[in-house]
Amino acid sequence: MHKEIRLSGTGGQGLILAGIILAEAAVHDGREVIETQSYGPEARGGASRAEVIIADEAIDYPKVGVADVVLVMSQEACNRYAAQVKPGGLVVVDETNVKSVPDVAGARVVRLPITDIARHEVGRQVTANMVALGALVGIAGLATPEAAERAVRERVPKGTEELNLKAFRLGMELAMERARERARERARERVREASDAT
Amino acid sequence: MHKEIRLSGTGGQGLILAGIILAEAAVHDGREVIETQSYGPEARGGASRAEVIIADEAIDYPKVGVADVVLVMSQEACNRYAAQVKPGGLVVVDETNVKSVPDVAGARVVRLPITDIARHEVGRQVTANMVALGALVGIAGLATPEAAERAVRERVPKGTEELNLKAFRLGMELAMERARERARERARERVREASDAT
Amino acid sequence: MPSKAGARLMQGNEACAEGAMAAGLRFFAGYPITPSTEIAEELALLLPKAGGKFIQMEDEIASISAIIGASLAGAKAMTATSGPGFSLKQEGIGFASYTEVPCVIVNVQRVGPSTGVPTAPAQGDVMQARWGTHGDHPIVVLCPSSVAETFALIIEAFNISERWRMPVVFLMDEVVAHMREKVTVPDVSQIAVAERPRPQVSPEQYLPYAAGEDLVPPMADYGTGYRYHVTGLTHDQTGFPTTKRIEVDALTRRLDAKMRMAAPHVTFVDEILVDDAEVVVFAYGITARAASRAVRDARAQGLKAGLIKAKTLWPFPDEHVRKAAERARAIVVPEMNMGQLVREVERAAAGRARVVGLSRVDAEPITPDEILARLREV
Amino acid sequence: MPSKAGARLMQGNEACAEGAMAAGLRFFAGYPITPSTEIAEELALLLPKAGGKFIQMEDEIASISAIIGASLAGAKAMTATSGPGFSLKQEGIGFASYTEVPCVIVNVQRVGPSTGVPTAPAQGDVMQARWGTHGDHPIVVLCPSSVAETFALIIEAFNISERWRMPVVFLMDEVVAHMREKVTVPDVSQIAVAERPRPQVSPEQYLPYAAGEDLVPPMADYGTGYRYHVTGLTHDQTGFPTTKRIEVDALTRRLDAKMRMAAPHVTFVDEILVDDAEVVVFAYGITARAASRAVRDARAQGLKAGLIKAKTLWPFPDEHVRKAAERARAIVVPEMNMGQLVREVERAAAGRARVVGLSRVDAEPITPDEILARLREV
Amino acid sequence: MAMPVSYYLRTSKMPHIWCAGCGHGIVLGAVLRAIDSLGLDKDQVCVVSGIGCASRAPGYLDFNTLHTTHGRAIAFATGIKMVKPEMKVIVLTGDGDAAAIGGNHLIHAARRNIGIATVCFNNSIYGMTNGQYSPMTPTGSYASTAPYGNIEEPFDLCDLVYAAGASYVARGSAYHAILLWKLIAKAIATDGFSFVEAITQCPTYYGRRNKMRSAVEMLKWQKEHGVTVAGAAKMPAEDLAGKFRIGELGARTRPEYTRRYAAIIDAAQRGEGGERDA
Amino acid sequence: MAMPVSYYLRTSKMPHIWCAGCGHGIVLGAVLRAIDSLGLDKDQVCVVSGIGCASRAPGYLDFNTLHTTHGRAIAFATGIKMVKPEMKVIVLTGDGDAAAIGGNHLIHAARRNIGIATVCFNNSIYGMTNGQYSPMTPTGSYASTAPYGNIEEPFDLCDLVYAAGASYVARGSAYHAILLWKLIAKAIATDGFSFVEAITQCPTYYGRRNKMRSAVEMLKWQKEHGVTVAGAAKMPAEDLAGKFRIGELGARTRPEYTRRYAAIIDAAQRGEGGERDA
Amino acid sequence: MPGSIEAGPAIEGRPTDNPVEINQKWCKGCDICVAFCPKEVLTRPEGGKAQAAHPEKCTRCGLCEVLCPDLAIVVTPAARKGASPRGQGGVSDA
Amino acid sequence: MPGSIEAGPAIEGRPTDNPVEINQKWCKGCDICVAFCPKEVLTRPEGGKAQAAHPEKCTRCGLCEVLCPDLAIVVTPAARKGASPRGQGGVSDA
């Protein structure tokens, strides 16, 4: 395994924490991992970005160029990063905040109501990062759920563990749901193809 | 002309000023000149030293090694510097302060009561440096008397010009006197030699 | 009190702090500056737990001064800063160097000069780390290229500093400082920790600056009965000021010789595929990571490339460069500056191989592709 | 208000002060330190006579800061110090360099590091003068070897600083600073004095960091209607902070290119008998005086020796060394340090000639005989 | 004259980088209103700062502006004032910039009584570097480098600067914005060194760590803890604990430094004094 | 106990380098008598200095001694005191060392109230560098860098240090040597930051340039111009002009810094506090 | 000139129909104006910028203007000359 | 301990016949002791070191000891315990 992941959005969405948790989960999974981030006062309120590389072998260069998996949680981030994805890669879009997605030829785009779920199903908008993390883990299999849950528990502020785990699980479920949908769709497609062929 | 001169004694004897005046006189004489000195707080009360090179041509290296002319105004300076003189060179000794002079084979030693003269004939011990300067100029012809007097006048503290000039001139006279004595002695010697030869 | 053994995700700055604790750090004085602040923040938390002391001083000059004082009082001591603060610490570094007081100075490099881009990476302080203070002052400069290396190398920094009685500069860059990687913290028992040589004689016999064969004078802690004098003036074996030529000469030359004596023990260089290499990259810090990928890619493309990864920047590893220059066609030196260590590589190569710099100064790290391209050119 | 024309006995420090006045100095801020203090003392006396200002600040950092402020307000400005103070000024020098504020920093070298021997000569700050502050910062360093040269060269220092908008380091040594020599002060009309380029456009059109062909942006004085911004952050042509890659890159590269553009105009090197020399001495400062005698003596003994006397130490005069190395057997580099510029000579010689250092670090200047002996050996 | 604040702004640079609710903007407004009420010529105003969030202010101001190194603004300003005594030189600085690394320049400028007006944006924290304690952080408060609570006591900066020799010292707060503006105007009008400490809020770092969740809450704290000099004089000492005094805390007349220097120039040019060894 | 002063000297280093008549030796004597009267263990005394004539003192003293960089003695001393709170840490410094380049460290140590006793040898001049004016040179005096007379006003250093937060401040003079010794003893015994300004004479540079030809003359000047605190309280202000107050100028009880830090260690080791993001 | 300090500035001659102009580009939504307006003139939608919801209640006291950290508010004084009531709010002398 | 501060030190038990010992190696001849001895015990030859010319007049007040900048003087107190009159000279409390 060698996956390069970019989480992008705006300051305050907690993407750096999400990146750290994802990276820590990879450590729990016994993998090599590296996490980098955009940082500093210039980032206050502005764009925010975390990058994670998870691999089975030692990672030399730590920066993510064109990514395998991209999460975009704001329109600005989407415009900037959605297209920087490998062919066959994955772009996860928070459709609550992102209205239009540029052409990402060759990659799969999954639109999820991430912030909406945080706001309404978890009840705290700030947990959108955990919903997103759950979705990423669920869709792209970046970490085992056990490792990810352990990392969430250990890294979020004390007293907020359950809330964040709830968000994370909702994200996972959302991903599963989509996966099931997709499987169904694929099946339908295959049926259609099959029928076309006849 | 290329003469290397070292003036040595203790801090407070004004040897650095003497060196500067000698150097300035050389400038007035249209010569090349360079003056260096031992300097700084470590020198307070301790040894003091000024070195002057006077030449007709550009001077490259500014430090005096073995000198043509050495002035020693303290016993310590005498012990240290008297012997660092070229064969045929000149050592001027302030006999008020220096009791014993080491062997300076090949150089001429002139003992003068420099500080005594300053104390008793000028009336101010601090003018010993000017007495010494006058003596050096008189004996070794390091500068023209006019240039030296002009330099004295320009460099000593305002209001003390006449006193210092007086000291300088007493030094010159002392040198002349010695020169005359020496001439007489030489003459006597020559007479003696001549009579020996017969 | 090093942290729990085992694999952990750590930030570079955190690894620096944790590694320092593992090395026995007991005093830290600093003044905040991006991108080094997390080191101080971490230590403010960790030190008191281990009975150590943390203090935020009024500026960087006070910080370097305080750690020297602390070291004289017997504690392993460190400060951390970035470019502007590193410039301010130079006078103090010279004092520590001349008086042979062990201490570690971390400089997390950012874009400079002056305020520059405080949050962006560069490698512009490499020459300053060697030459920043006035007068002759041999100094060891170490530079990690990963988080795990940061943990391990800061321990070496302390060990060198204590063993050889010299300040050690630990030169990080913003990328290494802020990225997080897996670090496998060894068990305490596995960590070799050096202590400064302490006097084996009675106070009466103690000559604080008389060195033995290793040229390192034993060092007594203040308050242990050895009442001695330490001064930044040129001093003799007794530690008192001297202006005697022979003693002035002796001190400078001993410090120089001590560094030459220490050099083999403090020079950490990884050579990767250098033996048969036609083209060699000389790299350090975060740039070495890109270089390592570039070399792998070059080999994959059939180009015999190799990498000299310097973890010790000073004393400069002349020998490694000289040997590589004898066999290779060219040496490429990628740096996030306008060309600093490339000058040393040129000097050490002495015309034996072509030496080609590769500068990037736009506040972004050099990529493997850039290095690869240069490797293919030369 | 330069001093009266004609021959005079002057001390090196006095010549520095008088030359600065002749160059148009109107503001000096300093903090006393041996062996540079006479410069300040002289200027405390001279400046007000010319309507200029002298201030003794609370420390060296304040001094460099004040002269940068003064320069921005339109005055030619200078500070003077020695090693320890020079170390403290490094951050400010980086600011002046990055913001392109003309000013002259005199450093009269003494024995270091740290307090060293305050009253004794050394040449130990030569590398520091180039690399002392963090980040990439091209800088001009001039170094006189006689009192007359001090007078003339400090005028060049100001001219370069103003013409090219860069701080210039004027590196003296204790011997040159304290010795007295004959200086023939030229008539005012004979002294070429440069002024900084000032904007030719209206305030509305003024882009404070947009440079023309010479890569030097015109500079407006504060208070003259051009209300612009100056910052030590990385800035764009408008002078405002930027973190855009392309602009970060552009600034560092322009400053570097500006130095390369300036180099031929700021490089002062005397070559003496180098053309047919088999052995060459590369020397600077007071050591060049001994070297000059040694070369003369060598020739007298039939050894074809030559001298490269560098009055500009930085940018390093690579070309002179390279050319000499092509013809000569060896280059000897006598220095009152443990070997600093000899590294640059080695680099520039690139293996073409043997390069041999000659270090003296006992607080006494190198003698002609020592150099001669080395010349005969190589 | 009375111009809108925007007249003094480089509006193209706005909005500024400060966080939502950061008190620095309120203090900056007071500075600009003070300048406006004095009717100063923009060309003759020079605003100098060090490094920090507060020190970013000059970049937004349509004067001669200089953003220097951390802590050294007053020293840079000294050079400017010496060369151009006719200019109004104003230093905008933070509590870290002025009182930590810059403390020495502050007290020496006060001692010399050089005509520089300094406004210190005191938010009790190093904002720019993400919240370490400063020499103005109250004892017991939390900061990223005081995870166990701050054990240092803060300066009374106004007392310190007055003891150092300043002509004028005053304290205001962001909440007391109009008073602050008046104090700053007086400071700028002072012929000598003047200093205004402006208590202000950093909700992002100081507030968050110290259980004051919003800028509004922090302003209310200022409202409740600021006591006028007159009010304080009437209060028993124990009631004053934890409060801060606002208003003019010191004013006196002493000769300004550049005026004194002008006299030296006069003397020197008349040929008086100036012996090498007087 | 009472030992002769020489008991505390490294007699092999004597005589000291100070000029004949230099007041620094008198002040040093007072320091040693103070240490003696407190009965301190030599091994547990650490004397730290910066650079200057005054700062040469530790080299002659038989304690743990440290001669640092110019102005930074208090910062070095802070590191020592933090690591060894049980030691008596004493800083000997000059007016330039303490009040010019070192001013910031001085006020911050006072603010923190760290247990360091500082004795400032105030000779109103930079002696070591041959007589430039210092922040303590009286207005109007001459110095090598004040050839037209000094236009700066000196600090009232004791007021400044007290305003910064010190526990104890006092002033004595070389002439008032016994009083000085008592004040220094009190300072050393203080549990917190203490500061004694010792007015002293530099006949070589200050005296010579300011028409006081001998050390004796300068001591007489001190005798005539020193006014005790009690005496000053009774004098009309105009009589005090040009005089200096001697005696205890401020004393208060505040917690000492290393004690406060010890409490943090206790808490941390008990596992209290210390949240990363408290 | 010191006179004008005492009086506070009077910005005259601008239209009076919209007493509180809020620069939407500069406002960062900190709620300070909303919280401190004595007349509850101002409101702010969740996540949005401040609005003058009840301009008719505004007394033009100027408090919101001096307290806005983003310099985003301009209060147009009443047309009557010298009628600027600034400096009379709760903050003027507290 | 503070007690001893108040009292001044008492150096006891040394011989009393030579009340003022002057270390000739340390004395730099500054004349301070000569000028301030209230009893004119001390003298100094031109260019030389201080001498106790009239030891019999000495009251052992200790003033010369505390005022000597070269730490060159030791005054032996009278044998009587606690009789050290130090601190009663003109300098003790002025």
Ligand SMILES: Cc1ncc(C[n+]2csc(CCOP(=O)(O)OP(=O)(O)O)c2C)c(N)n1
């Ligand atoms: C020499 C130096 N040291 C440290 C820093 C890092 N630094 C930048 S701003 C700052 C503190 C700012 O605090 P303050 O002055 O209170 O301003 P605020 O950000 O709180 O407004 C520090 C420590 C620096 N830029 N330069």
Ligand SMILES: Cc1ncc(C[n+]2csc(CCOP(=O)(O)OP(=O)(O)O)c2C)c(N)n1
């Ligand atoms: C960084 C630095 N700046 C300047 C100096 C030069 N210097 C040495 S001592 C001194 C002043 C000493 O004055 P003071 O502290 O009053 O001591 P004094 O000599 O008068 O006793 C100065 C400026 C130095 N050594 N280091």
Ligand code: SF4
């Ligand atoms: S970090 Fe604090 S001081 Fe800085 S802009 Fe934000 S709120 Fe203001």
Ligand code: SF4
């Ligand atoms: S120069 Fe002044 S301070 Fe220094 S030793 Fe001499 S008299 Fe004392």
Ligand code: SF4
């Ligand atoms: S005070 Fe200003 S920034 Fe804050 S909500 Fe109101 S208008 Fe917006």
Ligand code: SF4
């Ligand atoms: S001017 Fe006064 S009343 Fe009107 S909106 Fe602003 S604060 Fe409210």
Ligand code: SF4
């Ligand atoms: S006071 Fe001391 S140094 Fe001075 S003359 Fe007397 S014994 Fe000698």
Ligand code: SF4
């Ligand atoms: S002890 Fe008193 S009386 Fe005796 S010599 Fe000394 S000063 Fe004079």
Ligand SMILES: [Mg+2]
């Ligand atoms: Mg702040």
Ligand SMILES: [Mg+2]
């Ligand atoms: Mg002094």
